[in-house]
Amino acid sequence: MEMHQIRYFLAVSETLNLTRAAERCNVAQPALTRAIKSLEGELGGELLRRERAFPHLTELGERMLPMLRQCYEAALTAKMVAASIRNGDIAPLSLAISHTLALERFTPALRELSRAIPGLEINLRRGSDSEVGELLRSGSAELAIAGALPKAWPRVEEFPLFEEPFGLVVSRSHGLAGRAKAEIKDLASEKLLISTGCKVFEELKALLAANGIVGAITHQLATQQDVLTLLKVNLGVAIVPVGAAQENALRWIPLEQLNLVHKVFVYSIAGRHRPIASAALFNSLRAADWRFDIETKRRGEAHS
Amino acid sequence: MTELSHLLEECFVRCRNLDAPLVDRLQAFANELRGFGPHFQAAVDALISRLRENDAGAAAPKVGEPMPAFLLPDERGELRCLNDLLDEGPVAVAFNRGHWCPYCRINIDALARAEEEVAGEHRHIAAIVPDRQKFTLWLKSDARAPFPVLTDVDNGYAMSLGLAIYVGEELKQMMLTSGWDPSVSQGTDNWMLPIPATFIIGTDGIVRARFVDPDYRVRMAIEDLLAALRSAD
Numbered sequence: 001m002e003m004h005q006i007r008y009f010l011a012v013s014e015t016l017n018l019t020r021a022a023e024r025c026n027v028a029q030p031a032l033t034r035a036i037k038s039l040e041g042e043l044g045g046e047l048l049r050r051e052r053a054f055p056h057l058t059e060l061g062e063r064m065l066p067m068l069r070q071c072y073e074a075a076l077t078a079k080m081v082a083a084s085i086r087n088g089d090i091a092p093l094s095l096a097i098s099h100t101l102a103l104e105r106f107t108p109a110l111r112e113l114s115r116a117i118p119g120l121e122i123n124l125r126r127g128s129d130s131e132v133g134e135l136l137r138s139g140s141a142e143l144a145i146a147g148a149l150p151k152a153w154p155r156v157e158e159f160p161l162f163e164e165p166f167g168l169v170v171s172r173s174h175g176l177a178g179r180a181k182a183e184i185k186d187l188a189s190e191k192l193l194i195s196t197g198c199k200v201f202e203e204l205k206a207l208l209a210a211n212g213i214v215g216a217i218t219h220q221l222a223t224q225q226d227v228l229t230l231l232k233v234n235l236g237v238a239i240v241p242v243g244a245a246q247e248n249a250l251r252w253i254p255l256e257q258l259n260l261v262h263k264v265f266v267y268s269i270a271g272r273h274r275p276i277a278s279a280a281l282f283n284s285l286r287a288a289d290w291r292f293d294i295e296t297k298r299r300g301e302a303h304s
Numbered sequence: 305m306t307e308l309s310h311l312l313e314e315c316f317v318r319c320r321n322l323d324a325p326l327v328d329r330l331q332a333f334a335n336e337l338r339g340f341g342p343h344f345q346a347a348v349d350a351l352i353s354r355l356r357e358n359d360a361g362a363a364a365p366k367v368g369e370p371m372p373a374f375l376l377p378d379e380r381g382e383l384r385c386l387n388d389l390l391d392e393g394p395v396a397v398a399f400n401r402g403h404w405c406p407y408c409r410i411n412i413d414a415l416a417r418a419e420e421e422v423a424g425e426h427r428h429i430a431a432i433v434p435d436r437q438k439f440t441l442w443l444k445s446d447a448r449a450p451f452p453v454l455t456d457v458d459n460g461y462a463m464s465l466g467l468a469i470y471v472g473e474e475l476k477q478m479m480l481t482s483g484w485d486p487s488v489s490q491g492t493d494n495w496m497l498p499i500p501a502t503f504i505i506g507t508d509g510i511v512r513a514r515f516v517d518p519d520y521r522v523r524m525a526i527e528d529l530l531a532a533l534r535s536a537d
Contacts, residue, residue, distance in 0.1 A: 002363050002466040042358040043470055044350070064470070067494035071468055074460025082373040082464070085385055108381055116375060116383035159491070280375055280383060286491060287377045287455035289437035 003079075005039040006072045008032045009047060013065055016054050069270070077279040084276045091119040093277035096135040098146035099126045099223045100195075101264065102244045106145070109284045113277060120277050126223075128196065136267055142278035144267040145285070147199060155272075158265040162243075162290035166200055166260040168253045169245040171234045177251040184211040184257050191217040191236035193227045200260050204239055207257065309483025312340070316406040326414040326526045333406055334521045344482070347475045348521075355469060355518035361499040363466035364516050371397070371505045374461050376432065376454040379440040384430070384452055390507050393426035394536035396529055397505060399462060399498040401520060402435045403443040404484045408500065411523045416449040418526050423450065427533045434459045434498065435489040458490075462498035469518070471495040504532040512536040 004025075011021040012032075022029040040046050047061035057065065084091075093113070097103065114120045125135055129146040136144035137153060149156070168182050176182055184207055194201055208216060219236055221227050227238050232249045241262035245252040266285045268274065274282065319333040338345055355361070365371050375385045389395045398415055400408040412431060419429045429451045433440060440453040459468040471479070471486075476495050479485065487493045502524040504513040513532035515524030 001360065001463075001468060001470070003464065038358050042354055042360055044354050044472055067470070067496065070458055070492065070494055071460070071463050071496050074458035075463035075468075076460075078374065078456075078460040078464040079372070081375045085373050085375055085387070112377075112381060112383050116385065283455070283457040283460075284377050284381065284383065286457045287436045288381055289441065291438065 001039055001042055001068075002035075003072065003075050005035045006068050008035050009039060009061075010065075010069060010072065012036065012048060012055060013057055013061070016056065018055060073270070077274060077283070080274075081276055081279060085117075089119050090121055091117045091277040092121045092123065092275060093281060094123040094125070094141045094143075095278070095281070096125040096127065096132040096141035096144045096146075098129045098132045098144075099225060100129065100147060100198075100241070100244065100262070101145060102246055104246055105243050105290075106285075109281060109288060112284065113281050117277055117280065129199070133267065136269065139272075142268070142272075142274055143282055143285075146265065146267065148263055148265065149267065155270045156267055157270050158267050159286055161264045161266055161285060161288070163261045163263050164241040164243045165254070166239050166241055166258060166262060167245075168237060168255045169228075169231055169240050169250055170237045170253065171232055172249055172251055174234060174237065174251070176237070176253060179253055181254045181256055184208065184213070184255070187216070187237065188213050191219060193219050193221060193230055193236040193238040195221050195224045195227045200239060203260060204258075211257075308340075308481065312337075312406065312482055316409065319406070320410045320413055326411065326523065329410050329414070330407055330521055330523060333410060344478050347472075347478055351469075351472055351475055352519045355499075360469055360518045361467055361501060361516040364499075364501055364514065365465060365503065365511045367511050367514060369511055370509050371503055371511050372461075372464065373509075374432075374454075374456075376456055376461065377437065378452040378454050379437055379444050381437060384454055386505070386509070389428065389430055390505065390509060392428060394507055394512070394533055395427075395505050396429045396502060396533050398429060398431050398502045398524075399467060399500050400431050400433045400443075401497045401500055402433050402486050402489050403439040403446070404486060404489060405520070407521055407523070408433070409443070409446060411500070412443060412447040412449055412453075414526050415451070415529075416447045418530055419449070419451045422530065422533060425534070427536070429533075430454060432456050432461065432498070434462070434486070434496070436491050439489040456498070458492055458494070459496045459498055463496075467499045467501055467516075468496050469499055471497060502529060504529065504536055506536045 008025055011024045015021045018029055022032045045060040046058050048055040049058050125141060129149060132144045132146045133149045135141040170176050224244055231238055242252050315336045319329050322329045322332055373386050375383055378384050415429050431453045434456050436455055440455055444453045456462055462468045499518050500520050500523060501516040503511050506512050
């Protein structure tokens with residue numbers, strides 16, 4: 001299939017009017033109809049029902065619409081990259097990453113981007129998952145990387161990147177640091193460090209209560225980075241995703257009975273123009289082998 | 305692995321390892337596949353004739369036209385662009401459908417041996433698939449390919465060249481039964497695939513030869529690819 005065929009079909013799906021769709025695409029109506037017919041021929045079924053004055057999407061048309069739009073936007077991105085790759089212009093990238101995620105996870109992709117696009121100018125914002133989502137929605141960020149966001153936002157597209165298990169994190173000098181795994185009852189006499197917006201806090205409290213631990217002392221902190229800083233000086237223990245605790249001063253220990261995973265997504269806005277840097281980063285993040293990344297880190301730890 | 309996908313894998317290994325030109329190895333696999341049932345073949349034939357009737361792939365860059373630039377991550381996450389590849393000499397860019405496709409595995413295996421033959425002459429090959437890195441890395445090591453295997457997320461580059469096609473509901477169900485599921489390796493459920501076309505590009509970025517056939521069971525013959533790559537400047 002060809003880009004103009006999809007562009008015409010998308011225009012018809014938005015206007016539900018062949019004349020207006022043809023005007024919008026700056027093409028004569030017979031040419032628009034012919035191109036869509038050819039697309040239908042290739043797909044082996046009709047996309048539009050034309051019996052009345054105004055066309056409607058068929059069941060196949062409805063089903064194909066999101067797939068064709070996704071492929072079309074990817075193609076627009078590819079064309080834009082082709083046009084601007086070597087001009088050396090300033091290439092701004094506004095990116096928002098949830099502070100529940102260690103930046104180290106994304107440094108290989110950012111380093112590679114900076115090498116491939118010499119004009120790269122990064123504007124990195126951090127915040128809670130919902131703050132990061134708001135930055136994306138308001139247009140302050142082109143891409144957002146965060147945990148699961150509410151589904152209520154219509155044009156926000158989410159693409160899963162990786163999942164990482166939650167576990168117990170303690171300082172290397174903590175009594176539990178040498179353990180291969182821990183149990184909930186090990187937390188009976190521990191103080192808990194919690195960051196604002198921590199999604200697993202309620203589930204964790206319920207799990208503690210179910211194991212007879214009530215009224216545990218908790219420190220409420222602004223960000224996950226603050227949690228990690230206080231962990232290092234042994235002010236308490238924390239429950240965080242494995243990727244957030246890659247620092248040498250910390251130990252991440254699987255916690256039995258805790259079956260929580262942190263699902264991480266990259267978010268973008270459908271139909272919004274993506275400049276070259278965010279387009280390239282978006283593709284790198286989607287293509288990346290995150291599992292391999294964790295294994296490399298684990299092997300690295302085993303050697304050290 | 306289902307029993308069917310196990311049999312198909314055995315069949316693939318037999319055909320890949322044949323001491324024969326690429327064209328014959330692909331044909332051998334296609335012939336063996338016919339033995340697995342007429343329904344699959346009928347669905348494949350229907351798709352290919354639909355694609356042919358509607359000139360699928362015809363708009364892709366022709367001989368004498370410039371090959372549009374790309375910036376795509378390789379199997380290690382390094383961003384590779386066409387211009388950088390051309391700095392080292394003429395390049396053959398081979399679109400493939402994915403690590404799950406036996407024809408592509410046979411093709412990449414043959415391309416790997418071709419690359420070994422011409423790398424010393426500053427002529428190279430690059431493969432492009434819609435699969436994510438975990439799978440491009442697998443594809444590369446499966447064929448011991450010395451060239452980069454690049455990821456084209458959502459078939460964006462292929463689509464921009466008019467090379468993306470939709471598999472269709474009928475064939476999708478049959479592919480799933482055979483254990484061929486591109487949605488896992490692509491990380492998206494849109495069942496789009498590239499036409500596995502090959503382009504030979506000179507250092508000036510102009511296409512010197514191309515092979516575009518909507519029938520994914522046939523690929524550019526290695527002898528033709530090598531001849532075009534060697535005569536390109």
